[in-house]
Amino acid sequence: MQDRISHILEQWFIIEPPLFQVLYLHELVPNAQMKCPLRSGKKRLEYNPSIVKEMTDSGLEESLRAEAIRILLKHPYERRPEGSTQKSIGLASNIVIGDNYSHARFKIETPVDYNLKKGMNYEWYAREVEKQTAGTMTHYDLAELWDEDELTVQMINGVIASTKSWGSLSGTLAETIMASLKAKINWRNTFAGFRSSIISSKRKLTRMRPNRRTGFDNMGSIRKFDTKLLVAVDVSGSISSESLMYFYGVINSAFRYGFESIDVIQFDCGISLVKSLKKIVKEVDVFGRGGTSFQEPIDYAHENGYDGLIILTDGYAPAPDIPEGFKAGILWVCENEDCLNHHKHWMEKSGRTCVMQIC
16 A cells, blocks of 8 residues: 555656645555545554555545645644534535545545535634534544644645645645745734733732742742733624624633633623623623724723723724823734734734634
């Protein structure tokens, strides 16, 4: 089996250079237990000998081609889309490949198979597939090796950046792969950095800890972290229900970054809900759904002395006026890249910006 696979890859050296290069970054490993013919991840290209044995050479070549495209798209090495299981991301990856590359001898899913729109991105398909197949896929182990790996991503990016000829890959697919070289704004990393920038602490004297210089003759001290964080959720009519669900996913993530308590407001052209949270939210009631005014959360954060303000929005409203003496760090989280690109020129004047890729 290894000789068959190696023979195909050697033929690609001239005619399919990017596919050849990314597969040769991986160790070829047999795995008789897996249920798919080929899969990649953790810098391994695994194959099931018994399944591959039954495949024709042309079918095996198409299967290898699909795996190479998957790696070029970096699905096995980037962070899993929010709200998606291991099974649904593997299926979504296949749908993206099937939507962009024709396979005559190797069966791979397409958007039509799931009554989904063509031309959507991997994250969108993962969420839609999860809705359709939740709890029903028991055999899909394609993505079992997938895990975030920045080093391998950079190696794949090196292959992409150096590629001059894309062989059989269409211009549209090649453009999609090239576009992935553009640095993405990872809202989780931004969130972690934002937390570090606004965290505040108070020093408290205590007899339970010795002074660093004089021992127990004098009181030592401990730091008590006391950061007030306000999250403002845009509930205006332009925000979809799906976006609101993911906005609250951002709020839940704050607890994983060390915040013990978070104050949440919902706003449109006014403030419709104020709530203090101490644990992850599972059910959300939404009020408002009118127009949008960013001045409302800005003024509320200023008047109540918050250290940090996170605004979850699509950005479609006039830029707010920042009051004199405003001390809260601001993080603007837009629902997609189009919204961010349209509004970041004014958002960046008052704070950090990042994107939550909803659609």
